Amino acid sequence: MSLLGKQVKDVGEQGLLNIVKSFCPAEIIGDDAAVLGVAEGHSLVITTDVLVDGVHFSDVTTSSEDVGWRAVAANLSDLAAMGATPLGITVGLALPAEVQVNWVRGLYQGMRDCLQQYQTVILGGDVCRSSVVTVSITALGQVLPQRVIRRGAAQKGDAIVVTGYHGCSRAGLELLLHPEKGEHLPIDAVKRLIQAHQRPLPRLDVLELLWEFSGPTPVAGMDSSDGLADAIVQICRFSGVGARLASEKIPLSPDLKLLGSFEEMLEWVLYGGEDFELVLCLPYELALPLVKQLGKGAAIIGEIIEEKKIELVDSRGVYPTRLLSLSEGFQHF
Amino acid sequence: MSLLGKQVKDVGEQGLLNIVKSFCPAEIIGDDAAVLGVAEGHSLVITTDVLVDGVHFSDVTTSSEDVGWRAVAANLSDLAAMGATPLGITVGLALPAEVQVNWVRGLYQGMRDCLQQYQTVILGGDVCRSSVVTVSITALGQVLPQRVIRRGAAQKGDAIVVTGYHGCSRAGLELLLHPEKGEHLPIDAVKRLIQAHQRPLPRLDVLELLWEFSGPTPVAGMDSSDGLADAIVQICRFSGVGARLASEKIPLSPDLKLLGSFEEMLEWVLYGGEDFELVLCLPYELALPLVKQLGKGAAIIGEIIEEKKIELVDSRGVYPTRLLSLSEGFQHF
Known part of the structure; x- marks a missing residue:
């Protein structure tokens, strides 16, 4: 100071x-x-x-x-x-x-x-x-x-919705700590990623839309402040269910694509944290129009399964993933 | 530790x-x-x-x-x-x-x-x-x-009520810091004073009684956490009024009397703080039965006056008092 x-x-x-x-x-x-x-x-x-x-x-x-x-x-x-x-x-x-x-x-x-x-x-x-x-x-x-959204209310067969891109806040932090990593990027992309870190926008705007589509159906979910992976782990743990995520369905922001391939960015997307998006679980027929209305970055990334495990799969099969190792959450001490 | x-x-x-x-x-x-x-x-x-x-x-x-x-x-x-x-x-x-x-x-x-x-x-x-x-x-x-009690609602002519004794918490702190000062006191008195400091009881119990007597009449007041003097200064400042306190009406706990005369204890009574009593301003006809019901330690200690000054008087006249010097409140930095 x-x-x-x-x-x-x-x-x-x-x-x-x-x-x-x-x-x-x-x-x-x-x-x-x-x-x-x-x-x-x-x-x-x-x-x-x-x-x-x-x-x-x-x-x-x-x-x-x-x-x-x-x-x-x-x-x-x-x-x-x-x-x-x-x-x-x-x-x-x-x-x-x-x-x-x-x-x-x-x-x-x-x-x-x-x-x-x-x-x-x-x-x-x-x-x-x-x-x-x-x-x-x-x-x-x-x-x-x-209308209370609870993390313990996810049910088998629910679609898992993300309301926006993940990993951008973590990328923004990286560019603040190591500005040289952004030198080959368009200046606007750098600005947007840094903005995602410094001025995140909580998704209160999603609620009106959600109620419009969900009606009286209870919705499960939480925010992704501790990372997308953590949100999915918490929802599964509290709901006593599992999740199958399709890697190709997880949207990658165009700005992140400039920094690396999907596989290179996956760490930040899953574990970066502080994107402050919502991760919601609700029936497919309600999730589909919701995601369409939410627009870019929103997607159905997988579904809730009965078996208590979390899988990340691509078209070639099951990914090796650290998702489950996070089941005790982050340790700050 | x-x-x-x-x-x-x-x-x-x-x-x-x-x-x-x-x-x-x-x-x-x-x-x-x-x-x-x-x-x-x-x-x-x-x-x-x-x-x-x-x-x-x-x-x-x-x-x-x-x-x-x-x-x-x-x-x-x-x-x-x-x-x-x-x-x-x-x-x-x-x-x-x-x-x-x-x-x-x-x-x-x-x-x-x-x-x-x-x-x-x-x-x-x-x-x-x-x-x-x-x-x-x-x-x-x-x-x-x-029923909201506000510090800015005191009116000329209101009785100023304290719901209990002041100075006991400060005395308890003194006995913790300097146990030798309590050696000549009955052990029960020492315990009660230390208890007043370590385990103060906020006066939520007063509210039911207050509503019973005040009915639809608005009541002004605040708690005495920063001291009795501070509470009176704040009420007067926010209400744009003054106060005349009668020193002989301010109740002195029997335990405090063992530690010194009223004049010796006045500093702690007025400025000790952390007694967590309520200081309430309401019309005399409502204050009288309230105080009677509240029992020991509760009293009408003075009245709200139009002139924007705070006086502490005894039967001999006006006391010298630091009350007004506190008008900016305590400085913690």
Whole structure:
């Protein structure tokens, strides 16, 4: 961080709170808590994420605006994964007194920029002192109880739908860390891949369309924040089923194709993470028109099978795949 | 922390999540977010707090059970301060891999013990790695819109009610830091004061009684987590009014009387903080029966005045008081 400009200790807690408040709607701040309506008949959906400097973000690849955007995107994606539309977020920020005030301003600016894409707001929060910057976000959403998307509801025969391309966020990170790898690519492709990493768009836009096609049929699924493979493993595990994926059905973004063959990109597509697409399981007859409407990047990539195993097959047979080795999820410690 | 026993890195993220899950109701975990009902016609109330090791708690005075209890108590108190009954909390925990697993278990045990006093639960959360233990809690509650207690709603002539004694938590902290100061006190008194510090009870129990007496009359107020003086300053500032407090009306706990005279204890009573009582402003005719019902420690300590100043008076006249100097609140940086 630059040594120029004011630090948090120069403006004090009240100064910091004034900055935070300037990013919140005026009518909901000032009391011990925020007050908010929930639409009649709707259930409340709540999700919490904690991001730590040096663990989840770093100054090398991420401006504070991007930290804010990505933190919000991850939480809104969790809401989308449940079928919920956002009501707002709360932000708990712990930080050293030496952090630049402009860094904090950028963080809230990035959060607000992302929230505004989805017509939602910062509802309140807390700021306090710490030795390491920690951003804790709780997102609130609402959903009609019959429309909750659960990872444990996949059924044999369901089509497995992805709402968009995978691997782009991981590729964008690679290009930020090793810019030379993008030198032979068109500048627009580089920009799009970096954008996919820095400014991911959670797929709340899918929900309206999904309900239009699914009607009263329950839909299973989750988001692919920890990777496409992880999403499929989690869905299978919670639903007590298996999955057969057809490798040639997994869509590869035109930008990724410039970086390598499908087989070279498969690692990022399956395990890259942070694409924030949705992985949905629903009957074929509903999945087909949904995918058609969703357009490019969306596809039926396989189907749910009874046997509790996950296969990745191509026209030549069964791939060797690490899918199942992930069944315990990622280990962050 | 002891070097005995397992550390977080020994059980990994999945092991840690399994511990966390064992403290959550089984039916609400496993998906990307928790789903929950809100009673019809009710507004949602949300509050967030971040606690950092070395800033908000320390191993010297606080076991992890107490850290958990106090963190939950502070959040439930914020709900009570808004007139809301709890729906549950989410917990974001960031911690070094070297933390003892038993410390984590104690933290969640303490949280659950406090939640159970109020028939509420942990709804979910997140765990991640960090260089410093950070506990971020978001509490959710519900309230009928006409029953929201706001700090900006105090009116000239309102009685100022405290729901219990102040200063006990600060006295308990003193006895933990300097046990010799309690040597001349009855052991029960020492225990009660330490309990007031380690296991504070947010006053959600006051709400039913309050509604019984207040009926449709709006009530102003907040909790006294940052001290009685701070609560009065905030209420006056947000309501655009002043307050006249009668020093002889401020109740002094029998245990505090053993530690010193009223004048000696006044600093702790006004500025000690963390008693988690409510400070309420409502018409005298409603305040009188409420205080009577609340019983010991509850009192009308003064009244709201038009002039924007805060006076502390005794029978001899106006006290010298630091009350107004607090008008910018506490500075944590």
